[in-house]
Amino acid sequence: MSVLRVRDLTVSFGRRHLVAVDQVSLDIEPGQRLGLVGASGSGKTVLASTIIGLLPDNAHVDGSVTFDGQELTTLPDREFSAIRGKDLTMVFQEPMTALDPTMRVGRQAAELVALHSESSQGTTRQLVVDVFDRVGLDQASRIVDAYPHELSGGQRQRVIIAMALINRPSLVICDEPTTALDATVQAKVLRLLDEELASVDAACLFISHDLGLVASLCSDVAVIHAGRIVERGRTEQVFHHPSHPYTAGLVATASIDKVRPGERLPVIEDFFDPSTVDSAPPSESTNRPHRRIRRSR
Template sequence: MSLLEVTDLTVRFGRSRAVAVDGISFALGATDRLGIIGQSGSGKSVTALAVMGLLPEHAEVTGSIRFDGVELVGMPERDRRALRGDRMSMVFQEPMTALDPTMRVGRQLGEVVALHHNDRRGSIRDAVIEWLGRVGIEQPDRIAQSFPHELSGGQRQRALIAMALANRPDLVLCDEPTTALDVIVQRQILSLLAEQLTDRGTVFVSHDLAVVREVCQRVAVMLEGRIVEEGPIDELIADPRHPYTQGLIASARIDGVPPGARLPSVADYYRPGGAS
């Protein structure tokens, strides 16, 4: 049995019932790492939020999302909340909005640990320091006493990863977790994620195929709310079938382009409406 099974998932918003996700299906094993890539508005982040149960109230969700055999669509919020942070967690794109700016980092991480474990205060503090160190934060005691604005972007993202992993969830969803970081810090965070996510199911959302390749074994390509191609990531890169996927790969391969020459783009391969 798959850890996560998504079947014919559709998400609509507003009175117009605009379709953000259009009948997608995929499955994830207990230690599988699936990347979902696509441009802005493709539905990839909405998919992750639907799995977590974090969509706004006006979102209409149909289809099936089964986690460890249990149906999540229609599950009462109280029951969904019990899953979040315990068996399921999420690493968000922007740590400055995901972290409480008025609360010290150590206290925020401590509340996550205490929420799901009846540990004594001393052991909670020990767990906080241990996890901050485990995600590569130097001087974890000092960082635990710091507010989010006192940390660098990389430190904040590492703290968010610690919060997502501290309760050893079975499923982790990552929504563009390196987008706001510089190239060097991005590579460090990707290396950290690849190391920490080896023993759990992962859905990794990104617009960047190269980033997904650092972490995931398989990839699903989303376009206009649909999955247009899915498979092992190295096979998909070597032999992309859909014009949009071909454009994504071509636009990333710029090493052989002569100086001053026009760079390839997705539009060279795919245009909305099916023209290519």
């Protein structure tokens, strides 16, 4: 059975029902890693927020999201909260702001354990230290007593990854987990994520606009454009033989090393004319975060 099953998911916002995610269907099998690539505003983050149930109040959701066979879109908050952080976790994009600045990081990680189990305080601390140690935080026993502002960006992201893994989830959603980090730290964090996902045998929905990252981490990939999945398949298949012109454009624009000096850099529009395709962005698109939005119904 799929760990995650999304069917005909449509998410729209506000009174005008501006659509950010449009008729999306996808499955993730246990232990599988699915990369979700697309440009800014293509609906990646909205899709992730919908799955974990943290959409803003003005969102409307249609369709179905089932996790371990349980329908999530209609699940009451109290029951959903019991799943969040335990079986379904998330690694966020912004390590600098995703941790509570007024609370020691060890305590924030310990909350996850306390919220989802009845284990005693004493063993929880040791568990947190162990997990911090595993995600490569040197002197983990000291870092648990640090406040977020005392840690570097890379350290904070390791804390966040540790928090996402501490309860041995079956699915981890990673929303551009390395975007805010510099390149050397990025590579380390990514390797860590790779190892730790494997060690707890968690499936992963890995959201990124960086095709290289997705290729190195994910067996499968889905390409999202204007709220729709335009292509889906094995990673090497999709990247080497893209069938959708948008994917071809994404791949070409990511391969800057193939551009000869003096030559113009490729842009998506060289491959893909939005106006000719069914999933065209709307003429009334606004400056909101979800730029490619369309009126539904």
